[in-house]
Amino acid sequence: MSKRILVVLEEKDGKLRNVSLEALTLAGQLSDGGEVQAVLFSSQAASFQNEIGQHGADTLYVIEGEAWKTYTPDAYSQALVQLIEQAKPDVILAGHTAMGKDVAPRVAARLQIGLVSDCTDADVQEERIIFTRPIYAGKAFQQKAFLEGIVFATLRANNFEVKQSGRQAQIIPFEPVAVDLRTIIKEVVRKTAGTVDLSEAKIIISGGRGVKSAEGFKPLQELAAVLGGAVGASRGACDAEYCDYSLQIGQTGKVVTPDLYIACGISGAIQHLAGMSNAKVIVAINKDPEAPIFQVADYGIVGDLFEVVPLLTEECKKA
Ligand code: FAD
Numbered sequence: 001m002s003k004r005i006l007v008v009l010e011e012k013d014g015k016l017r018n019v020s021l022e023a024l025t026l027a028g029q030l031s032d033g034g035e036v037q038a039v040l041f042s043s044q045a046a047s048f049q050n051e052i053g054q055h056g057a058d059t060l061y062v063i064e065g066e067a068w069k070t071y072t073p074d075a076y077s078q079a080l081v082q083l084i085e086q087a088k089p090d091v092i093l094a095g096h097t098a099m100g101k102d103v104a105p106r107v108a109a110r111l112q113i114g115l116v117s118d119c120t121d122a123d124v125q126e127e128r129i130i131f132t133r134p135i136y137a138g139k140a141f142q143q144k145a146f147l148e149g150i151v152f153a154t155l156r157a158n159n160f161e162v163k164q165s166g167r168q169a170q171i172i173p174f175e176p177v178a179v180d181l182r183t184i185i186k187e188v189v190r191k192t193a194g195t196v197d198l199s200e201a202k203i204i205i206s207g208g209r210g211v212k213s214a215e216g217f218k219p220l221q222e223l224a225a226v227l228g229g230a231v232g233a234s235r236g237a238c239d240a241e242y243c244d245y246s247l248q249i250g251q252t253g254k255v256v257t258p259d260l261y262i263a264c265g266i267s268g269a270i271q272h273l274a275g276m277s278n279a280k281v282i283v284a285i286n287k288d289p290e291a292p293i294f295q296v297a298d299y300g301i302v303g304d305l306f307e308v309v310p311l312l313t314e315e316c317k318k319a
Contacts, residue, residue, distance in 0.1 A: 002034030006089035019095030022160035028056035053169035077106040137274035196230035203229030209236035210265015250275035268293025
């Protein structure tokens with residue numbers, strides 16, 4: 001049975017986030033010929049019309065104006081509630097990003113609809129969508145299906161393919177009414193300007209307590225620059241003040257699924273593994289051959305990271 005699916009898109013630095021394109025592609029697969037709707041909070045939406053259509057949307061609702069320039073829980077959740085009431089989707093998809101994680105439960109609570117977060121797979125079986133999500137810090141997977149009603153699902157980045165389906169999206173401006181705003185964003189100060197976004201990075205070079213200082217992250221940053229990757233960290237490195245907590249990967253940090261994860265001077269505590277063990281290829285560099293990180297690594301290098309990482313950088317520069 002065909003389904004109408006609404007995808008909440010996100011724009012970052014003038015580009016659509018990759019997880020938004022993953023969500024659009026998935027919407028096309030799950031809709032079974034039904035309408036794929038998308039919504040974008042942006043004054044530049046027209047410039048994305050083709051890309052959004054090519055990735056599978058039939059309809060693009062555009063919400064623009066001062067209140068929606070920057071994400072705030074109040075403004076976005078109230079606008080989405082009104083849009084969902086009008087557009088009547090069966091399923092709503094969004095990235096499991098800082099915004100998606102925040103807005104999805106608010107909207108689900110206001111509308112009294114189902115919520116399933118951090119999905120790594122979704123599939124139709126006997127006309128029902130089965131969502132798969134990791135539980136117990138990634139040690140097990142849970143499958144959820146909803147017997148009735150609307151469902152809001154957030155998707156973990158880098159877990160779904162991005163495909164073009166060549167549809168054409170029709171733009172429909174949407175103006176939310178009587179929005180009660182309790183917060184207004186006056187200025188956004190970005191700490192990590194210019195770097196690759198960790199949660200969507202295809203390559204991550206991570207440092208642990210083994211880097212020994214803030215300065216010790218330099219060789220990792222150089223390797224990341226050569227590979228076009230992002231730099232991450234263990235909580236050990238963050239607690240030791242070698243880097244900012246925004247880089248922390250793990251159970252209480254960011255969950256990442258890159259194609260390549262290079263762990264440098266990280267022991268491999270279970271809480272760290274919870275954030276990165278689903279990376280497609282894991283390389284560990286550690287001077288202790290007994291370090292637990294080697295149990296999850298596809299490739300292990302026993303050695304001093306201050307010798308190994310610069311050598312890797314030099315070799316990658318040649319490639
Ligand atoms: P260590 O365990 O100290 O390991 C450092 C490693 O560096 C060692 O294996 C050592 O052999 C190696 N090393 C040292 N020098 C070199 C060198 N020159 N070259 C190569 N290797 C070298 N941790 C997270 O990472 N993320 C989380 O989200 C997280 N959440 C947590 C939540 C809770 C509730 C708790 C209790 C803990 C959490 N932790 C988390 C902490 C976690 O348990 C570990 O303490 C932490 O991951 C250890 O960081 P580390 O591997 O950098 O440090």
